[in-house]
Amino acid sequence: MTPGAVGLAIVVASFAASGGALYLLQYLYRQRGKSGANWFMGNMASVAVFCLAYGVALLVFDPTVRLVLAVVAFVCVCFMGPFFLAFGLDYTGRGNLIRTPLFGIVAAVPVLSAVLAATNRVHGLIWTEFQFDPVFGLATATYTVQPWGAFAFLFSIATAGVGSLLLIGAILSYGPLYRREATAVILSTVPPSVGVSLWLFGVGPVPQLHLTAPLMLVHVALDAYAFVGTHMFETNPATQRMAEQTGLDSLSDPVFVLDTNEQVVRVNGRAEERFLSPSTSPPAPLESVLGVTLGTLRETGELTLGAERGGTFAVSFTDLTDPVGESVGSMVVLYDVTEERERGQQLGVLNRVLRHNLRNETMVISGYAELLETTVDDPTQAIQAGTIAAASDRLQSIAEKAGEFDDIRERGVQPELLPVEHVVAQVVETRSAAHDDATITYTVEPADHRIRADRRILSVLLDNLVENATIHADAAEPTVSIAVTGAAEADSETRIEIRDSNDRIPEHEIETLRAGEETSLQHGQGIGLWIAYWCTRKLRGDMRFEYDDGNVLTLTI
Structure with a gap:
């Protein structure tokens, strides 16, 4: 191949690398915002401008224009490495490091190098003795690289190397998932690093020729494989790093x-x-x-x-x-949750079957027991029949309460702003009608106090507590009082105190509620307190028991 043909091939390769980098830049623009994409766009822009500037420079023999193009090419090389390091950090889930003072120092090096290169004619800190030294018919030049210029080139190579190490770490940590992409990008840094090193240290038969630009064609081809061929930004190691x-x-x-x-x-x-x-x-x-x-x-x-x-x-x-x-x-x-769901379904079926059968069978038992009580002549048998009827009624009441609570349990809480006095008055009216021998009173302070709660759940809660106080009373005329206190503001805390004149509620029943489960050795006599306890929990309230010449049950909602 003739010298002219060699020179032409070098220029064409430089322009081709620039064109390929611009194509990748356009492709990466669609991926902007994804981890690492913006930084790699900076790297590709540096590559594109560098290859174009150097390719044009090889054809220009005007000293001023040639020097300007050399400055542009130098600045682009300085930015390639830091851009690649930022890409490696962001792509592997370490993007926070880019915003640290340490990375600020990394970014300052190419910026300062660009300023020094633009003003090199004044101080000569980048290079000296710039002169044409044509080879292969090209406008190649030689000059003595000064310490800062050498440092800037080596710094760019070093930062690119650190970025490559980050990608190697991703390969080792996450197996084959990112292997092809990361390997291609790592290998893509080798040709330009070799080209810069050969030129910087004057290695080879034509040291005045900067082979980095034509070698960028290999760099761009490997990057094209990584980004276009394997869709590198569709998945990235940052996802797995954050998951870890x-x-x-x-x-x-x-x-x-x-x-x-x-x-x-x-x-x-x-x-x-x-x-x-x-x-x-x-x-x-x-x-x-x-x-x-x-x-x-x-x-x-x-x-x-x-x-x-x-x-x-x-x-x-x-x-x-x-x-x-x-x-x-x-x-x-x-x-x-398979077992839990199956257990819930089984319990639901058993609950419905037992409630249905219990209600039907106790109605039969109660009906015949009442019939026997009124028709038998033997007083002892009449008493026994009455006992059976009472027991049957209690069972039926339990079945009805279980059904009531089942409805409450499945009901989504529907809070609304309620006038407490209306709710309490309805409960007192219902319980007084059911137990005409009981004296049930209430007070609400202030009278217009409101509470944000589910009306149905609150009513069931108070109804069960008042009923529990009346049916377990030993006195012929039980007394129950309800005292509601709260602040005047809506949505404030509400305190409801229910007092009776009964004997102390057995401690084991209270402990049963606190334990949250019934056992064979420790169980309540009825379901009323349980329903009240569950309703309190559903309202996100608190229930406390005390005794002061009668039971004092305090609800805080």
Whole structure:
């Protein structure tokens, strides 16, 4: 090949590298905002301008224009390395480091180098003795690189090397998922680094020729493979890095790490064992793994799978953001609630069946017992029949209360601003009608006090407490008083005190409520206190028991 042909090939390669970098820049523009994309756009812009400036410079023999083009090329090389380092930090989930004072020093080096290069004619800190030294028919030049100029070049190479080490770390940490992309980008830094080093140290038969520009063609080709061929920014290590910081591997439930495109990019051991088939490996769309989209999971909050893979799962979501608050994906955790749901269904069926049968059968028992009580001649048998009827009525009351609470339990809380006096007055009226031998009184201070609560739940709560006080009274004429106090402002705390003149409620019944469960050795005599306790919990209130010449039950809501 003739010298002229060699020179032409070098210029064409430089222009081709610039064109390729501009194409990548245009492609990356569509990925802007994703982890690392903006910084790599800066790197590609530096490459494009450098290759264009140097390619034109090889054709220009005007000293002033040639020197200006040399300054532009020098500045672009200075910025390539820091831009690549910023890309590596952001892409691997360490973008917060870019905003630290240390990185500010890194960024200051190319900025200062650009200023010094533009004013080099004054101080000569970058190079001296600039002169033409043509080779292959090109306008190549030689000059003596001064310490700051050498430092700026080496600094750019070093920062690019650190960026490459970050990508190597991603390969080692996250296996094959990012291997192809990261390897291509790492290798892409080798040709320009070699070109700069050869030129800086004057190695080779034509040291005046800066081979970095034509070697950039290989750099751009490798980057094109990484970004266009493998869609590098569709997934990135930042997603997995953020997932690790949330304790991914410490969770025993199935965990799926998703990127911003709803692709599963990582799973923990439990998820792999239960949900991934041998033919399915990350990255894979969530729908292909679980059979539903992320939107459906968010909407339902639950996942039900066939018997082959197993049951019902409650779904928890954690948004993953990088250190600067940018979204890099999400983490989905599945909690197996199959047994709980099945147990709930079984208890629901048993509850309905028992309530239905209990109500029907006790009505029969009660009817015949009352008939016997009025028709038998033997007084002892009449008393026994009355006892049976009373027991049957109590069972029927329990069945009705269980049904009442079941309705309350399934009911969503519907808070509204209620005048407390109206609610209390209705309860007193109902209980007084049911127990005409009882004296039930109430006071509300202030009289216009309002409470934000669910009317039905509050009414059931007070009704059960007042009924409990009347039916368990030993006196022939039981007395119950209700005192409501609260602040004048709406939504303030409400205190409801219910007093009776009965014997002390057995401590074991109170302990049963506090324990939250009944046992064979410790159980209440009825369901009224339990319903009151559950209603209080549903209203997010508090219940306290005291004794002062009668039971004093205080509700704070």
